Amino acid sequence: MILLPLTHSLSKTQFNTTHHLLKSTTTHSTSRFHHHYKNHHQLSLPLSPGTDYTLSFNFGPYSQPITLYMDTGSDLVWFPCTPFNCILCEFKPNPSPSSSSPPTNISHSTPISCNSKPCSTAHNSISSSDLCTMAHCPLDSIETKDCGSFHCPPFYYAYGDGSLIASLYYDTLSLSSLKFRNFTFGCAHTTFSEPTGVAGFGRGLLSLPAQLASHSPQLGNRFSYCLVSHSFRHERVRKPSPLILGRYEDEKQSNGDEVVEFVYTSMLDNPKHSYFYCVGLKGISIGKKKIPAPEILRRVNKRGDGGVVVDSGTTFTMLPAGFYDSVVAEFDRRVGRVNRRASEIEMKTGLSPCYYLDAAATVEVPGVTLRFVGVNSSVVLPRKNYFYEFLDGGDGVRRKERVGCLMLMNGGDEFEVSGGGPGAILGNYQQQGFEVEYDLEKKRVGFARRKCASLWDRLNRDKN
Known part of the structure; x- marks a missing residue:
């Protein structure tokens, strides 16, 4: 095993406002997703x-x-x-x-x-x-x-x-x-x-x-990383995220107060973009409501269309428009009935839907589960991985207000007519707090909830 530190670029980058940071990030995620359809040899x-x-x-x-x-x-x-x-x-x-x-x-x-x-x-x-x-x-x-x-x-x-x-x-x-x-x-x-x-x-x-x-x-056929949860706060990325090349003895076992158990889904071969880590997605659950994914997200066809790319270089998860709308409609039905939509914030950040939240009350937000293709292959996302809360205003013009935004994005329907490309991307923001394992020998991707900063400390200590 080789342990290497990954440094989040947030720790070295300054943004003027939360709006600026989120707008930059959403713009980058959208551009990267849509660029997968351009006819270049290198699509990254x-x-x-x-x-x-x-x-x-x-x-x-x-x-x-x-x-x-x-x-x-x-x-x-x-x-x-x-x-x-x-x-x-x-x-x-x-x-x-x-x-x-x-x-x-x-x-x-x-x-x-x-x-x-x-x-x-x-x-x-x-x-x-x-x-x-x-x-x-x-x-x-x-x-x-x-x-x-x-x-x-x-x-x-x-x-x-x-x-x-x-x-x-x-x-x-x-x-x-x-x-x-x-x-x-x-x-x-x-x-x-x-x-x-x-x-x-x-x-x-x-x-x-x-x-x-x-x-x-033994080093190259399996690697994993565990991205420290940051919620765009500099102080949370002071410790590196561990990048692990090779195997180590931690799979499906208890580690102190942490039980490690990976959920696996098979890699899909892409005949056109062979270097992508594509997986199949059956659907997304909002609370107990199961929303089925379109067929193109479940498999990759002979032209290289479809599947979900697990990507460390895109921040937010991008979904095709029709599926995204169904997910948002159910989310908004649950959250929007008690919280006012923040349309101005949506324009400034590129995120949607956003809501003005009660400053004092605990906001009820439904759970989000990614249901990948396979047996027992569902991944339950922590709330902070899909709902971002921050304070808006306080600039001398408007009072500070508490705001919350869904951190999934509309990728549009370009893939249906573009003649090639993934149907969706699983971004690194949704991967925070998970060890994501790429097993090239067994052709599968695994997810396990982890305390990534603690994992870095332990592996670094064991290495020395």
């Missing part, structure tokens, strides 16, 4: 400050420190390399411990050859012959498969609001006590609106877990 959206998690490790023979966003929705590890030029990055925050730290020096790294499997994978499975032609390998060498000294051509990598051009190299990656030699990564000398790299944890061949599995199967 760059992660945004205040909503996501960063991972640090050492790289190369001189152990250069690198901080990247951790993302289960993409399958490539890339970072800025010197010399580095980022176009339109003046107002983009950098999550590195020192924002003035220079990009990585790769002078000792080895370029990947044009006839290698990683090169073909990065270029969306273009043949080695075509790639070596692009690398100017002579025809006789292409025919004799003797192009090993010719480097993999640079590749273009597009996001929703940015892009980059990268080249493939390999070098030593240091994860805690493990030194992983010949690790493949993308080196970007030029990016557009992308100052920070990404550690892809998806199911693709170039992701960090996939490469780790080829080096050490």
Whole structure:
């Protein structure tokens, strides 16, 4: 087992108001979800400050420190390399411990050859012959498969609001006590609106877990994280969230005052977007009312449409419009009959429905349960994972009022006509306070309620 700390970018990001933070977060979640339908090889959206998690490790023979966003929705590890030029990055925050730290020096790294499997994978499975032609390998060498000294051509990598051009190299990656030699990564000398790299944890061949599995199967074939509950409060993310590579003895057993039992649902294979962690959703319960999910959320079809992507890089859970409306209608029937709708807050935050709450009384909010496909595969969400309460006003113009908003979002019906993409996304806000396990060997995703800060303390203590 390898234990690594995940740092929530909220701890290094300042927002002027709660409205600003929530609007930024909802906008990012919507953009990332809708970008899954664009016809790019790489469908992940760059992660945004205040909503996501960063991972640090050492790289190369001189152990250069690198901080990247951790993302289960993409399958490539890339970072800025010197010399580095980022176009339109003046107002983009950098999550590195020192924002003035220079990009990585790769002078000792080895370029990947044009006839290698990683090169073909990065270029969306273009043949080695075509790639070596692009690398100017002579025809006789292409025919004799003797192009090993010719480097993999640079590749273009597009996001929703940015892009980059990268080249493939390999070098030593240091994860805690493990030194992983010949690790493949993308080196970007030029990016557009992308100052920070990404550690892809998806199911693709170039992701960090996939490469780790080829080096050490017991470490790479299963990983989990436990996101510390924060409710957008800085003081709650002082401790890191544990990222655990490999197995440890804690499954289905009592740990002090905490009983650990995972609820599992099977991964669904996606023929078009193979790196997604897709699962099936049967429905959502609001209190005791079961609301069935549309068929497209229960499975993935041959075109790659459907399923629910479990994603560390999207903040809020996104649901298709018709299903979302049914969930909200039942929620509003229970909450809206005793609390006034806060339409102005909905406009400012991008969340809906929101309500003005009684300042003194305990507000009754129905429970929310995610019913995944499988036997006994339901996950009961803690209230703070789906209903966010905060104070609005107190600015000298309006008195402070207590407000509460549902933290699920309308993803629209674009997936029904776009010709490809997930039906919904399970965001990281709804994953707080759970250990989420990705078991690549048994092809399943598991959820267990945990005290994540305590889990970090215990595992870190046991490691030392």
